[in-house]
Amino acid sequence: MQTVSTAWVNNQKRTILEESFVELFYDITDPEAIAEASVSDNGTCYISNTQQITNNIIKTFTPYATLERNVWVLDGSRKNIPENNYKAGYVSKYICSESSSFEQIPVIEISFAQTHTQSIPGITIIWAEEYNEYATDFKVVAYNDNEIIAEKRIIDNASTTSIVEMNIDNYNRICIEILKWCLPYHRARITDVFVGVRKTYDKSQLVSFEYNQYVDPLSANLPKTSINVEIDNTSDIYNPFYNEGMSKYLTPRQQIRARYGYKVDEEIEWINGGTFYLSEWEIPQNSRTAKIEARDLLEFMNATYMKGLYSSTGIDLYTLAQSVLQEANLPLNKDGSVKWTIDESLKNIYTNAALPLTTLSQCLQMIANASQCVLYVDRDDILHIEPIGNIIKDYTIDKFNSYKKAEISLTKALERVDVTIYNNTPRETAVAIYNGTMNINGTSSTWIKYTDPAIDVAATVTNGTLISAQYYTNACLLTISGNGAVEITITGRPLETSETIYTLSTGLTNGETQKVLNPLITTSERAANVADWVKNYLSNRKILSAEWRADPRLDALDIINIQNDYGTYPMRTTSVTFTFKGAFRGESEGRLLNDMA
Template sequence: MHRASKDYKEQMKQEYRNRTYQIVSLGLINQDAQRSAYIKDKSPYTNYSDFSKLFNNVNDSFQYATLENNFTKVNGQQYFIPRTASQRYKNGLITSAMPVSSNVVIRIDFNTIDPLEIKGATIDFGENYPIDFKINGETGDTCIITNNDTGSFETDFIFEDTKYLIITVSKMRFTYNRVRIYSIQFGIGLAFNNNHIMSSKLNNYGSAISDSIYQSDFSVTINNRDMEFNVDNPASLINFLEENQDMTIYFGYELEDGTVEWIKTATLKVSAWESDDQTATIKAQDLLRELDDNYYKGQYYTNGITLYALAVLVLNDGAVEEKNRYIDPYLKKVTVRNPLPNVTHKEALQIIANAGRCVLSVNRDGQIQLKSSFIPDSSIISNGETSYSNVANTLNETVKQEYAEYTQNFTKVGSQQYFIPRNLQSSINTGYISSFVSDENGEFESNPVITRSLEASFKTYGIQLTFGGSLPSGFIVRTYLYDNIVESITITKDIDTSYILNYDFQEFDKISIEFVGTQEPFNRIHLNNFHFGDLTDYHITYNDMLSTPKANKLEKVKTLYISQNIYGKSSTLEQFVNEDVDVYLDDLERTFYFTSPVYNISIRLVDATSGGVSIIETGAYYVKCRFSGLTQTTKLRLVVEGYKYNITTLKLSKQLNNRGITKEWSNPLIDSQGHAADVLEWLGEYFTSDREYEISYRGEPAINITDIIYQENKYEDNMRVVVEESTLSNNGGALSGSLVTRKRVE
């Protein structure tokens, strides 16, 4: 799930929802700047200025006739200003002063915590635009414009690390005129909102086990009654569109306090567009679609290669920039030897993802993503515990026992505690017992800390801590990702024996708890259990659904088999190519492809009176060679020889149900029994289920493909499902959607 505020989560569950908004931007619009921009000082502007529509890309062409040079028109398109200020229609940012004897300064601030990088600006000044002006940011970067000749101004100047922009106007097209800004976009491009969008539809498809390739399709229909998108219109905005142009989709929900919480839903590439006199339709799709060329450079790695490094090779070969990809660092821990087969780049990534127990998808920022999709193993350590403590036991669910101690008010008279053995070694099932003892104020000279490390990153909703006979007075929970701190949460009240922290944690791979004191002085920390909470706090209920779910019964899998592929060498030399080749002086390189994995490739010419040939590159499925020593176009007989790998297949099995079909799974990269066992266990969790559901509901932009959520069911409480298909539709501001989910068997 995309992280959202508590207010958003609660109010999206109301019987009657508030208004939904949508923004579709094309180009390089900085939406953080767009949403947070505001005018701090409103005094330099007329009382018929609008300080909000300015940043929403809304310009309804409304103008008041004013006594300014060459401004008022007698054509019925302007209005007289009402005498009463409250009756005045507000449109655009209009300065009170005119740049005659002094410059006019407009300042726009951004209500963000961190400074922004803004790549360009698009400003609608109207018909009477400034000729000479400048724009500067916080660092002093200044864009100086002279002899401007358009009211629709664009610049690609980059304003770095700034929390405001200042526009200083020194000269207008016509003298004695106010500066007007009808809309401003922070970046270069187009943006459409509820005023433009008639309808839209976003379809996402994926697999929790990378059984299929992720796919995302989007279509938006825009009002074209003003002919802005007619192809034959020389000023048509449709001429701005290009294939593979970035498109970013946002949905917003109006909260009870009037603010709008925005959720970035997708970042895609423009794929097609069309228009008529009424509407214009723009379509977009995910970045993975571009990776249709074959990756044929797979090879056998005698010393092994990590799945992370293998993914980098495929993405580099597919010309995917680093900014457009995310590879889970967990894949650095998985090593393989076998070659990738000759398949498309996206299929190669799918194979890597499956071998690494990852999901292949495209995230909300448009990055191709290989992300771990399993509950990771974890280990736990402390900075000091007694000899009869066992911090590792806190991760299991067993009931813990306690030793009587000479700490204040800890020892109980009865059969609930045990005497500490003379050798001080525990003979009972204890949890974590700190070596540090608090002082008379319940404080520690050195705070006890436990640290839990995970083999891969993880998200959880909440944690549960079960304490023994001594309770802490407070503790600090810190999470980390790749050794960088993510969050820090301090708890100082309502701590009891079973403490549940309900909190939507961001992704982490390490979590530590620092105990700052004890409620009773002269005591240790006694922690019996440390468990993660639910994978989600999202429930889709019958109140969210527009109709009852359609349930589909899938084939039950009785036994699941997975193959382990072991490569061995052959003693048989084989000939793969024996043919005449026309070699041209301007084309001296050739590439030959093999259908089976090979090694020790050699290449030679037969009966050649001139020229030579040498290998440039070779892999398990190809060889690339270069001809030399030729002075003219020549026909040469070429022979390519080598050895085929002998592939031995071993199978591991896992029984999932008492009856059903036998399912076989093969991934060419899996070459060890341990690797096969890990993937088999992961696949088994998925194929144990035999239920799929089709749901029509009110729509939720925060849901991701492969999210695990709770789905209301008449016969099973708290049924968990994984989302494999999602549709989100906007029809005139009315949000709706559909899901295909698969039951998850724990």
């Protein structure tokens, strides 16, 4: 549950709430281009660090007292330059003249490893915010090698933030030429360059907004958080037939941040609504809206994890989770930190199994389930694998804020939990686990999946040369050079898997059996712990669903109170949905916690 002020809480107790708000901040860019951007310049001051301006990290630069006209003001706002570790962003080598123009034009070049064909609507430049300075006259030029693809000159700029809207596609470098500065005898400075344009949508432009979050406390299913939005398109700006419109800039994984607010004490109090990544969009020709869907960080984890390794001595689940997350190559947080947190308890839980050939997200789900943890992504865009909390939040869905009584359903009684224990044993001798032919002209790297998981793997190549090989339990990455058909043979000692069942009875008869099939559970001790965890949760049979005047600070997994004619009961929320069409309305579902009632 999100932290809010007392005024927010009191507002929720009113019969008629104060005005509510939703805002979206949409980064319209090419995520692949941003990930590989590098930056250079044609000369800087010694305190400059040009590489900092395109790293998509929040900057806190220091306004140093440099020897330029009127920069060394005596009000304490300027800081002495340290001996090292300068925090200055880009600072030009050249100082402008009395007319504020540059004899030697400062140039910043953003280059990319490859040519990008996905269109972007321009770039965003943040100049010297710490000094309240900016370029008044500058030019942005996009190139494909030496060919000019797009060019735009800005004259009479008077802002520290410049959004330069121009269609850029088929490019591999972008140059910023600073022609004139706002003050004479000053250096040019840049804090940040964003390759793209950030758009803001408020409730006047949002025809409808829906937020959905689902988290399985047992990690038996993948969590999912998403938003579905309809944006006013009466101007046809998103119509794909409108050449000057925005539809050509839409591409998967563009970042969208949401925030929700209420007017309290004559001001708007905002809370974080989450970070999402564009996944689908639709622009109906007979509608006046553009529809988009964006999902959470797990949208980056649909690739298959190929690097599972069998370990006869065992590997801890913390290390296993780290390897999967590093393979996902997730974007960093704005402060440069990673987008995940893993509970330390996983360092003491071991498996000898290799992760199977499945998606990165499903690998994390298996790890969470085997470690009795919950997997979810929070509103700060951080992925969590951790034991579930048991603190009851100070929030109640009651007659006052409900549209109707909470519905209740009863799951079938649980008779027992059966947890499969997987025993992996390598064969004594090696056999062929792959035979195939591949056409290779030049040098190529390719993944090859085995017919069976194996250890002590080796590949041989006929009519070609094996340059390098990386062997894993289910697949290998081979780099081969050749000129035509190349025969590949891979041998290894296959892993033979046997299964035993650990059964935990609840003491009831004629009930259901809950099976747990997780290949990372390879010891009876782990099976016993997981079985007890599953039994304790599923023994709470009452499922409640409510429709209420939603408070957008509520999250899935929160334990809140549900009130009816017979009392007040704690409920573990597993799903939350709320819609906004001028006001918030919500639905939630969860499991009643009998042992906490």
